[in-house]
Amino acid sequence: MASHEWNGGAPTTARVVTITIPDEVSEGMVITAMIGLQPLSYTVLADATATSVAAAFVSLWNASTVSEFAEITAAVGTAAGTFTLTADTAGKPFVVSFSMTGGTNEIQIFTIVGTPTGGTFTLAFGGQITSGLAYNASAATVQTAFTGLSTVGSGNATVTGSDGGPYTIEFVGDLAGENVSEIGANGDSLTVAAETQVVDLGGATGGTFTIQYGESGTPSSNLAYNISAANLKTAIESLTGIAVDDVGVSGSDGGPFTLTFQGSFVGVNADSFVVNGANLTGGLMDDVTIAEQTAGGGGGNEVWTIWENDPNNEEGHFRITGDTDVSGGTFDLSVELTPSGAGSADTLLNMTDIPYDVTIAGFQGLIDTNIAANDFSSYGKLIRVVGASSSAGHDLTSGATWHLYIRNYIGADSFSASIDSGNLTGGGSYTESEFTEFVELYSDWHAGTWNIFINGEATTALANNATATQVKTALEALSSIGEGNVNVEYLYTDWYHGIRLTFQGDLANQATDLTVALSGSGVIGYWVKNWAGAAGTAEVQRISISGSPGSGEFSIFYGTGISQAIAYNQTASELEDIFEAVSTIGTGNVTCSGGPFPDSFIDVTFGGNLTGTDLSSMVKNQGSVETTQEGGTAPYMTVTTTTAPILQTETTANSGPNCWDVAGNWSTNTVPETGDTVYISESSVSILYGLDQSAVTLAALIIEQTFTGDIGLPRTNTGGTTSYSEYRDQYLKIGATLLNIGDKQGDGSERLKINLGTVQTTALITNSGDSPDGNTPAILLLGTHASNVVNVNRGHVGIAYYPAEVSTVATLRQAFFDDAANDTIVFCGSGVSFTDVVKSGGELTLNSATTTFEQTAGTTTIYAGAHANLNIVDGGLNYNSTGTASQIDIAGEAVLNFNQDRRAKTVTVINKYSEESEVYDDSKAIGDPVIVMHNVSDLSTLHLGSNYTVTITAVS
Template identity: 40%
Template sequence: MKDLVWIGGAPAVAQVDTIALPADIEGGQIFKATIGRKTLKYTFPDGPLRVEVAGAIVDQWNESEIPEFAEISATDQGDGSFTLTADNPGKPFIVNVIIGTGANEIQVVTLINSPTGGTFTLTYDGQTTGNIAYTASAATIQTALEALSNIGVGDVVVTGSAGGPWTIEFTNALGSTDVPVLIPDDSLLEGTNEEQVITLVSATGGTFTLSFGGQTTGAIAYNASAATVETFLEALSTIGAGNVSVSGSNGGPWTVEFIGELRGTNVDFITLDGSSLTGVLDVDVSETTPGGGGSNERHIVQAGLADNSSVNGGIVISGDSDVTGGTFDFTINDGLQDFVALTDIPYDVTVAEFQALLDAELIAWGLNYRYRVFVAHQYTTDPVGDDKLSDNAGMILQVDSALGTLTLSVDLDGTNLTGGSYSSFIDSIGAGMYYGDSSDYGDGAGSWKLLIDGNGTDDLSPTISGADLKTAIEGIAAVGAGNVAVYELGEGQGFKFGGGFVIEFIGDLSNQATGFTITTSKSVDSDLNLQVWTGYTGSSGTGEVQTLTISGSPVSGTFALSYGGDDTALIAYNADASTVETALEGLPSIGAGNVVCGGGALPGSPITITFANALSGEDLELVEAIYGNVIESVQGSDTPAVKVTTSQTPVTHSTTTESEGPHDWNTAANWDVIELPADDDNVFIVDGSDILYGLDQSTVTLNRLEIRNSATKIGLPRRNDSFYEYLDRFLKIGAAEIVVGLGDGNGSARINLDIGSSSPVIEIHDSGTGESGEQSVQVIGVNAVNTAELLILGGEVGIAVLPKQEAHFALVTMREGNLTTGSNVKILKWNKTGGDVQSYQTTIDGTVTL
């Protein structure tokens, strides 16, 4: 037992933590750093390198405006690790870092390309399992791994369905450890054999050829047997003997199964050339009306609602309906270079075509993140994608730059135009243009949503990537997967630095005016300042029309059609328009609703093929009449394989320099004997600097803790200047006796005591005036046998006043002062002869003496 007196005033030393990323990080993993209730996240890119990822995390940390993170500086060490240093020496911090959601490493084993048989093995740190069936259960995988000499029973927990994926968590002796990645051997897995069916149109003679992998067979008779077709295919160097099995009748159809070295493989299509067949229908497809003028609708979402400045140009381009031909040139200069230099632009260029030229120019220069130039208005109305300058339409371009104040100039050279001319100038007022800066991004807090006709995405981060925003928009029912493209503006960090997104509707929503109303909303804690406008409305343009005819007056026969590398089934010589339409819509390269057939029926009347919806407004390739087809009846699987990914990886985290300072209980130099208090010691706090940190002394039980009536504060307030406190607020310590407020002085405004499960006798003689309406002396702690006692002779005292706080006392005696008790306080006996009490549902499980 010894006596220790608090002095304080020790020199301040900044805490330094070192974070080392594991070697086996993978794209898509999420690094999370949590301080208190705030989290900073970073998603690893594809093919991540430790050094690059560490640097990116450091950049994101130091740019963060979250207060808890802003008082800590991150420094890249250049080797896949980084350090965190407290900006305020002497003030400690607590940060938890993980990749995933926990501390143990988790690896996921997945069978890909749907194996149909066979086995595989897993190797861990040089030790290999026995053969594991492709349909194995999780228990089987766990048993196989635990049989290895370097993995003990209970060191892995495997979950998942039979056939996988299997999730393997490393526990016990291998828990919280960066373990080696499992290495699979999948050479004995088996896949699905591909089958393709070859069918000739009705023919009475001649020959055909088959091609595969760039090799072509010799001429094959129209009525060949399956064995003959097999022999011709095996003669190709890209197939080889024993690698196909052909079945079917003479003259076909023939079914080709890929076996041997080509088994279990998604092979290329066999292609058929039947141009040398005789007795076939004379089928022709010709272009009647070329397609063109279609455009995809574009909208812009950007941070910023400020007036235009010299850095942002509202560039007006005026059209002229008198222009009947020729070309023009267009440049934008920033005082340093022509960053847009378009030449020989057709006089009848559409708004959408002009935007495509701008996009290609900036990307080719590598300036996509330095400048953004896009069509934003057509004078007072939103432009339509197929509007033309030659129809007297006009455009206003917005030019945004992140390079600071530059002087823009523009030049439109219409010397080569005929009949009239176009003009361009910079609108000094900005014509309603907008630009964004960091003030429109705010502090990065909160979230936002994009809404289409009132239907919104889930909550989105202000720094969301274009890829993630695309996925979110696809989740809106009116859009759907594959029907939107998103392009990032600015520096690729969402709305930060005035950035934003261009949203283009494609796929099923391409080449049309969607009619969508696009708006945004934000959470109450967000400072985002967002603007949404239409770049230009989509337009269908002119749908291409092709005409299908059959010459002569055939009374039988079949034909097939091919488009985009896809072949229809055989079509009868006398098919009507509906039959041809159904056949074409069945091709993946066309799709339902994208073609309309009219006229017919064949062979007496031609059938028109009009491309619509997603294929409208484009100059398309001709539909081709073919003399047979090759249909994939069974798709071969890609080569079966086993993939091992790491979904959760331990991060090496150590405190390399402990925090020390004048307010830290754990700093020995703050005590008169240059030692820290231990069990059975007597501690005296007479004066000295406030005791704010190192408050968790729950493993220590003192004989006596005496806090004199000085101004020294003990503990932290609920909220500091910037955030709610996440460090320990109460001095957690046990003692046989605690005495507060003896001696002269005005007393402390804050003494927070957590007696835990100890059973002290506490005497409160006096105190100062509490802060922010709180009691100056606050006590919490639960003793299972309720043997702690509290004597109040004066001062302001609070017992477990706040929600979720709790306290138990065997006896509370009150003579003078003010006492406030919370709703989770239990007292066996209460003896009050003076003072004032305010209580919130305190439980008295005994006697009350007043």
């Protein structure tokens, strides 16, 4: 194998990369360039082309002041839809990635639309077709079949998704970043099940019933309780929307009957038939009663109102906020005005003994009367009260908020208002506050856009003439609202108009704790919470079955909704599931307790959207329809491309004297390969770039002390106008069976960062340069092979020195040449996994566990980890870990010190083999030390503080 010597003699060339924007750009797509952790994003405009997008991105790039981007110059390319990136410093590479709407690789989503229940589908790509795949195939199965096509290839596509899809197919490997053709899909062999429903008349012995298709369908004529399957089929075929032979009917006279959908219903998820058996006799229904236990009421939806007004006609804006704790009494309100020009303040409004539960209309009337009595009636209606809701909460006792608007006809400079709540009872009070939240809202005479904020989250920009539907859509897109959970109405008066927001659906009948605010380009608009919303009293209805029936079924109507079959022995939880499936009740709107039938009643408590309302009673019904097989809708296949790739092509490779991967920097004019031996010596040229050589395993990497350059990059790049966290490779990533550092005489390097990866390595370090900052080791090592061996005879070394770094060392040997105390300094981070440590000198810092540890000289400080056996023949050991030390042996003049860290420690046993060895635990970190004295008896060397009970065993 070849031997290579580093010379760092290559000429410098700036890296140039060409970026190609795909033709399939469209409005709203976001193109993002990433360098390290720094993004640069551009949103594609309407009617954009690849060429216009490339030009826009060039302008955006060159205007950036972010250091990572400022090191590179962008320019429009010669080909349509392209631009180039050129490093400003030749020989200094850059790494940039591009994504468009979420990824750089092409992603296609394959969907089976409909509800197949059997059959197969196939995929095609590049003229080849997969074998048939089951309708509910797993993503792994689809991936195996798709990548099995020679036009795709193993490892060139990943498939994710649920069984049956949708499947997300990302092109990777050899197809990464390629603008590939669209996948073909064929679902002609997929099948769907026929829907079946069972009609049960509940064991009726007489009377008649009707049947209809769907909740809003027209009922049939009266049908006999013991009707035959053939006659029921005829009756069904007479219904609107049902043709002859669309539904097959089977079963004995009187049922139960099985209805099978066919004909025009193939591939259709059909509506449920509805049976009305109120006129049937016999069976279970005669024993069923439904009675109201608690009438619902008092609930209301939260309501906010956003008002617009012309500030040129207003000078005073006040809020009056109610309080639910108020239960009686009266309150007073006064408004003072300061006229323009000379003159003293005057009373505009002075109202006393206002009833605590005054309505907004009554309050407006009191204001009008009071103003007239104060000789201001000639100015018209000076004060207008706004804030009433058409929903609950129309008075202040509900906690509502009202707005008082004062018109400026008087020519006053300012207004002030005050409320006296001293005569209110119940513990609460009404408050007054001035408000100045003015923004532009919908107006025929104001342009611009505006936003509504819910809990700080803004809607999309709304036009000045946005419709109620547009406002509703924007609000429903917010994470705290959701579809169907708000209603929007426009309100109009002679002064102003506004928007009323009523929270409903999942937000109905509750105090939502939402906050509403606005922003915009104008100065007119105010918002107020009219009513905080309340759950009120929940309606409770009780269902009982008398007697002790041993069989039977019934159903219930709630409005137009009808339940599936309810069995005579149904449990409360089962009944709750049945009721939540009723269209007029819905999920989360009912709770059932008690039961089971027939021995115990079941209480039905209405909550959610139905709470706080006096509801009509459920109606019992004999006869039920239950869907036993839901029909599938006819399937078909769709394929959509969600991510088009942005291509990145290297036009000119980076080259320079600091690049490991440039052939001109080596004596052989070739880059080292696996099995080679590399010598780095007699040079001051640093190795900074092209550091990812992880695919190479050298026979030996020899770095001599005559090399004074650096290998690897610091964590912070300070070469630009501002510093930034280095995003390029910081370590030389290369395997080496043998690593030698420090041979010969010289100053050595201040920074050698070597990551040996998973290759088993024996490292011998005989010297190092000085620390670059007086703290960081000059040599930083990483490597994860379980049998790594590191020998340090002189120098400053760090293993997994930085946070989150990991390494494995089977054996660490630390020695010295001349000075046992100071020749070596080794720091091992918390990410190091050790087996054995053998130390004959120097300073060692450990932050993780060891199995065996032996020291004959020097000082070791342990900060973390459990340690099975610590054998200190001489030197010092500072034990600052809270991990268990199972056995510590001390001899010679060893000093075992626990005084540096006062946290409690667990030490199983300390064996003392010499009179001179000492133990320091004045801080009493060890709760109950056990010290075994081996042929020694001098207790003065045990510095254990006071109030200790120590067991000493003499061994002869």
